[in-house]
Amino acid sequence: MILIQNGRVLDPVTNTDQVMDVLLDESGIVKTGEHLEAEGADVIDASGLVVAPGLMDAHVHFRDPGLTYKEDIFTGAAAAARGGFTTVVCMANTKPTVDNVETLNLVQKKGEKALIHVLQAAAISKGLKGEELTDMEALAEAGAAGFTDDGIPLMDEKLIVSAMEKAKELGLPLAFHEEDPALMSEPGVHKGAVAEKIGYGGAARAAEDVMVARDCMLALHTGASVCIQHISSENSVELVRLAKKLGADVHAEATPHHFTLTEEAVLKYGTMARMNPPLRTEADRQAIIEGIKDGTIDMIVTDHAPHSAEEKARPMAQAPSGITGLETSLALGIHSLVEPGYITLMDLMRLMSKAPAEFYRMVPGSITEGAPADLVIFGEHEQWTVDHFDSKAENSPFKGWTLPGKVHYTICAGKIVYRG
Structure with missing residues (x-):
C-alpha cells in the first residue's frame, strides 16, 4: 500500500482541485480524503506537490521491433515514466511494420513487461505503402488501439475513405500524418526565411494545409473519428476549427516543440530542430496556442522520435527528423502554456491525460x-535542468534548459515506476 499525504489532487475527470490524501495499492485507488491512515503503508509526503492522473502520450515511437539501436519498448517506457506518463500509444512504422496480427502480438507481449501501459496502433496500409488496407478487423480484434501510417502521408483518397468507413464500423480512431510530398522541396525545415538563410528547400505550409482540408472533409462525410497529427500550420488549425463547427468528429494533436519553438531554432540547434512537420513561424506558434486555448486542439502529444547521435550529426539534408520528447513534455506544457497564462494546469492535465484516453x-x-492506481506527482513550479535522459536517445533542442514541473514520482498499477 502507498499513502500519499497532503498533495494537491488535480483530476480533470471530476474537476477536483483540492489538498487531500490518496491511499492506493496494486488493485487501484482504495480511498481519498483528509487525514487518512494505513498501518504499514509506504508514505509519500506530497506537501506542496501536485497529484494527478498518470499522463497519456498518444503518439510515440519506441522503434521496436527493428530499430532498437534508437529505442526499445523498455527504454521508451522508462523515459515515459520519468516524464510522468503511465500510458503511451506506439506508432506502427517499425521494421517490420505493425500491419499484421503477428507483429502486433509481438509488441503487445513485450509491452506487458514494461514499466507502464504500452498500447500499439496498427498501420492503415500494408507496409505503409498507401496501396492496400490492412486487415483492420483482425487487428482491432487483436487489440490495436487505432490505425495510423504516421511518418508517411496517405495519398489515395479512395483508400482513405475505405479506411474511414471501416474504422467507423469498428469504433476505432484514425490518425493522419499530413504532408504532401509534391509540395515539399526538402522536409524538416519550414519553407521560409530560415530555410532561405541556410540554403535549404524546406516544407511549405501548403503541404500540410491541403491534406488537412481533404481529411477533415472526408471525416465529415464518412463520420469517422479522425486525428490530425502534430499540427504545425496556422491555416491547418483554422481548418480543424471549421471541421468541428461543421460537425466532423475531427481532433488535433499539438507537440511541445511546435508550441514552444519557431523556425529560428534551426539556426541555434541545427538538426536537433529538424522536425516533420517543421517548426514554423511565431504566427503559427501563436495559432497553435490559440487552438489549444479554444479546444480546437484536443491533445498534447510528444511525437517522441529517438535517433542516434551519429544520425543527428549528419548534414541537415541527410539527418532524420524528430526529437525525443517524453521527458520534457509536462515541463514544456507548464513553461509555454500554463506559466504565461494561456491555460490552467487543470486544462493541461485534460490535454495530457483525459482527452487522449477518450x-x-x-x-x-x-x-x-x-x-x-496510475498517478504522477510533480512540483508545478519546481525548477530542474534537462541534463540527461532515460531514453536511449538525447536528440533534443531542450537539453540544457531549466524548466518547471519536476516529476517526483510516477506510479503505475500501484507501483512506483519512477522516483526523482
Whole structure:
C-alpha cells in the first residue's frame, strides 16, 4: 500500500482541485480524503506537490521491433515514466511494420513487461505503402488501439475513405500524418526565411494545409473519428476549427516543440530542430496556442522520435527528423502554456491525460476510489535542468534548459515506476 499525504489532487475527470490524501495499492485507488491512515503503508509526503492522473502520450515511437539501436519498448517506457506518463500509444512504422496480427502480438507481449501501459496502433496500409488496407478487423480484434501510417502521408483518397468507413464500423480512431510530398522541396525545415538563410528547400505550409482540408472533409462525410497529427500550420488549425463547427468528429494533436519553438531554432540547434512537420513561424506558434486555448486542439502529444547521435550529426539534408520528447513534455506544457497564462494546469492535465484516453476509447485516469492506481506527482513550479535522459536517445533542442514541473514520482498499477 502507498499513502500519499497532503498533495494537491488535480483530476480533470471530476474537476477536483483540492489538498487531500490518496491511499492506493496494486488493485487501484482504495480511498481519498483528509487525514487518512494505513498501518504499514509506504508514505509519500506530497506537501506542496501536485497529484494527478498518470499522463497519456498518444503518439510515440519506441522503434521496436527493428530499430532498437534508437529505442526499445523498455527504454521508451522508462523515459515515459520519468516524464510522468503511465500510458503511451506506439506508432506502427517499425521494421517490420505493425500491419499484421503477428507483429502486433509481438509488441503487445513485450509491452506487458514494461514499466507502464504500452498500447500499439496498427498501420492503415500494408507496409505503409498507401496501396492496400490492412486487415483492420483482425487487428482491432487483436487489440490495436487505432490505425495510423504516421511518418508517411496517405495519398489515395479512395483508400482513405475505405479506411474511414471501416474504422467507423469498428469504433476505432484514425490518425493522419499530413504532408504532401509534391509540395515539399526538402522536409524538416519550414519553407521560409530560415530555410532561405541556410540554403535549404524546406516544407511549405501548403503541404500540410491541403491534406488537412481533404481529411477533415472526408471525416465529415464518412463520420469517422479522425486525428490530425502534430499540427504545425496556422491555416491547418483554422481548418480543424471549421471541421468541428461543421460537425466532423475531427481532433488535433499539438507537440511541445511546435508550441514552444519557431523556425529560428534551426539556426541555434541545427538538426536537433529538424522536425516533420517543421517548426514554423511565431504566427503559427501563436495559432497553435490559440487552438489549444479554444479546444480546437484536443491533445498534447510528444511525437517522441529517438535517433542516434551519429544520425543527428549528419548534414541537415541527410539527418532524420524528430526529437525525443517524453521527458520534457509536462515541463514544456507548464513553461509555454500554463506559466504565461494561456491555460490552467487543470486544462493541461485534460490535454495530457483525459482527452487522449477518450480519443483512444479508454476510460480516462481519475483519482477516485476504485480507479486504477496510475498517478504522477510533480512540483508545478519546481525548477530542474534537462541534463540527461532515460531514453536511449538525447536528440533534443531542450537539453540544457531549466524548466518547471519536476516529476517526483510516477506510479503505475500501484507501483512506483519512477522516483526523482
